[in-house]
Amino acid sequence: MAADLLRSLLRRPAGMISACLLLLLYGAALFAPFLSPTIPSAQDLSRTYHPPTALVWQNGHLSVRLYRLVDPSTATYEPLPDQTATLRWFSHGPAYKFFWLIPSTRHLFTVSSPATIYLLGSDATGRDVFTRLLYGAGISLSIGLIGVALTSFLGLTIGGLAGYLGGWPDTLAMRLTEFLMAVPGLYLLLALRAALSSRFPSDATFLLIVVILSALGWAGTARVVRGLVLSLRERPFILAANVIGQRPWTILFRHLLPNTFSYLIVAATLSVPGYILGEAALSFLGLGIQEPSSSWGLMLGQAQDIKIFMLNFWWLLTPGLAIILTVIAFNLLGDALRDAVDPRFRLPGK
Amino acid sequence: MPPLLQVSNLSVHFPVKSGFLQRQTGVVKALDGVSLEIEKGSTLGLVGESGSGKTTLGRAIVRLIDPTAGSVSYQGHVISTLRGSDLRPYRKKIQMVFQDPYNSLNPRLRIGTILAEPLEIHFPKMSPSDRATRVAELLELVGLDPAHARRFPHEFSGGQRQRIGIARALAVEPEFIICDEPVSALDVSVQAQIVNLLMDLQEKLNLTYLFIAHDLAVVEHVSDQIAVLEHGKLVEEGPSELITTHPTHPYTQRLLASIPSLQ
Ligand SMILES: Nc1ncnc2c1ncn2[C@@H]1O[C@H](COP(=O)(O)OP(=O)(O)OP(=O)(O)O)[C@@H](O)[C@H]1O
Numbered sequence A: 001m002a003a004d005l006l007r008s009l010l011r012r013p014a015g016m017i018s019a020c021l022l023l024l025l026y027g028a029a030l031f032a033p034f035l036s037p038t039i040p041s042a043q044d045l046s047r048t049y050h051p052p053t054a055l056v057w058q059n060g061h062l063s064v065r066l067y068r069l070v071d072p073s074t075a076t077y078e079p080l081p082d083q084t085a086t087l088r089w090f091s092h093g094p095a096y097k098f099f100w101l102i103p104s105t106r107h108l109f110t111v112s113s114p115a116t117i118y119l120l121g122s123d124a125t126g127r128d129v130f131t132r133l134l135y136g137a138g139i140s141l142s143i144g145l146i147g148v149a150l151t152s153f154l155g156l157t158i159g160g161l162a163g164y165l166g167g168w169p170d171t172l173a174m175r176l177t178e179f180l181m182a183v184p185g186l187y188l189l190l191a192l193r194a195a196l197s198s199r200f201p202s203d204a205t206f207l208l209i210v211v212i213l214s215a216l217g218w219a220g221t222a223r224v225v226r227g228l229v230l231s232l233r234e235r236p237f238i239l240a241a242n243v244i245g246q247r248p249w250t251i252l253f254r255h256l257l258p259n260t261f262s263y264l265i266v267a268a269t270l271s272v273p274g275y276i277l278g279e280a281a282l283s284f285l286g287l288g289i290q291e292p293s294s295s296w297g298l299m300l301g302q303a304q305d306i307k308i309f310m311l312n313f314w315w316l317l318t319p320g321l322a323i324i325l326t327v328i329a330f331n332l333l334g335d336a337l338r339d340a341v342d343p344r345f346r347l348p349g350k
Numbered sequence B: 001m002p003p004l005l006q007v008s009n010l011s012v013h014f015p016v017k018s019g020f021l022q023r024q025t026g027v028v029k030a031l032d033g034v035s036l037e038i039e040k041g042s043t044l045g046l047v048g049e050s051g052s053g054k055t056t057l058g059r060a061i062v063r064l065i066d067p068t069a070g071s072v073s074y075q076g077h078v079i080s081t082l083r084g085s086d087l088r089p090y091r092k093k094i095q096m097v098f099q100d101p102y103n104s105l106n107p108r109l110r111i112g113t114i115l116a117e118p119l120e121i122h123f124p125k126m127s128p129s130d131r132a133t134r135v136a137e138l139l140e141l142v143g144l145d146p147a148h149a150r151r152f153p154h155e156f157s158g159g160q161r162q163r164i165g166i167a168r169a170l171a172v173e174p175e176f177i178i179c180d181e182p183v184s185a186l187d188v189s190v191q192a193q194i195v196n197l198l199m200d201l202q203e204k205l206n207l208t209y210l211f212i213a214h215d216l217a218v219v220e221h222v223s224d225q226i227a228v229l230e231h232g233k234l235v236e237e238g239p240s241e242l243i244t245t246h247p248t249h250p251y252t253q254r255l256l257a258s259i260p261s262l263q
């Protein structure tokens, strides 16, 4: 069934394109330390707001131009004529840990100092935007996946049990979801974040954000799963399971919940953008991921400086583009999945 | 010797709730003091219009619904008050075939898994390979290819699915099967095949049936006795030929008149 689903998904152009794009993005996030020429905390105060360096073909090698700072007050750089530095492939650079475990110094490409390569320019402290974008992808993208996994799990268990058991567990769960859905999400998010921590280490903040987002997000999933379980419960195959003497818990886990999966997959895919945007919003407002870690929201937040608009440092807005692309890709994938699961979005077999 | 199944004064009332607070404002008397007996090896046909309570009676017997009043006894033992593990031995003896073959098989499970499930519950000592053999046997018994065990329900036609539903009911080696309109969702050409399969199986396995249908033509063909339900009450009961040739109750006469082939 999973293979069938994948095949019919990839037959749809929107599904194919968005799946490829997401694969690319997640791949980039996973291999960020290797793909980036430096590390995200490497500063160079003599090269702030550096524009993207031009790549040229010189003597049979890909090379970068060298630049000269013309006017520090407006951060105007000028390429030095005929001065280039060759790109070195698979070379050694700043040390990092691959998958947080394997120490390595190998990078896909670097240039030897004093030249630097800024594919997407540098920020206010001369850090490479391209590198920070790649590292930030890890946080921004994984928050979506972890958050959705957590929400789906919570929604499935709470909604499934509420629908199956009925009675007071059902009433309790439904009142709780109504409460969560009645409070405007962003305010609750901000209030929770403000109440829960003032100064946390960066990885703890990451977990905190995921937990807060999931604690608010499960309500919708739980309500739909409950509704599905209520309607499935009366379907003859569930009645048949009762008549052959199957135990209630086995009925719940073997017959009821698996039949809500196709809905869950679609719902999960469509709600990933919510998490990415939630993290971005928090980080943008300074309540999310903290320096020196990077995330797309944080980078965008740091780019909200009048100087950036006045002097057209457009490269500092690329994290916004990355967010837009990811959100669109997930929405397209969700739509394609919905079509693949079932054109009329009915329950399986009905 | 008590009859195999005895239904005494059985009533099922559903609460009717309405209004903002969902207060109970009345009841639907789906069954109202119904009494029946079924002898071992025979078929009782149960007819009645839509909404007359036929399904409710079948479900109350297999304890999918708790009766409001009255009792159901099986071989002289009251089963309508049993719960949990006390009920399990009767789950092995009494089975049900459902009206809607398109919804009576879990769409996510292979046929082999669906048919193995009752075996796991009622024959826990069976080894996996014995179970597979038994599943193949069951498929053959209902006229399907044993290789079908690897397929999913959506790969079958309505008639084939109903055969699988019958195979699932037979898996536990039951004595008594409630067939709730087993053919009314099927194509006319397939209906006769399924009815004949059920009759063959009855002979081969010495089964007892409660055969529910809303048209008398099908019921007449399979039943020894016929009972007629109207608005939850039994209005007429007797041997099959007698009911179809000399109905006494006006409701039965109306039902009979609505069968085109007998006019
Ligand atoms: N779970 C329920 N809650 C409330 N009312 C119910 C419920 N199940 C059945 N009823 C009512 O009980 C009555 C009898 O329904 P039942 O399904 O037994 O009829 P039936 O004879 O099987 O009809 P059909 O031929 O359409 O299958 C109907 O009026 C129905 O609306």
Ligand SMILES: [Mg+2]
Pocket (backbone or CB within 6 Å): B054, B055, B056, B180, B181
């Ligand atoms: Mg019915």
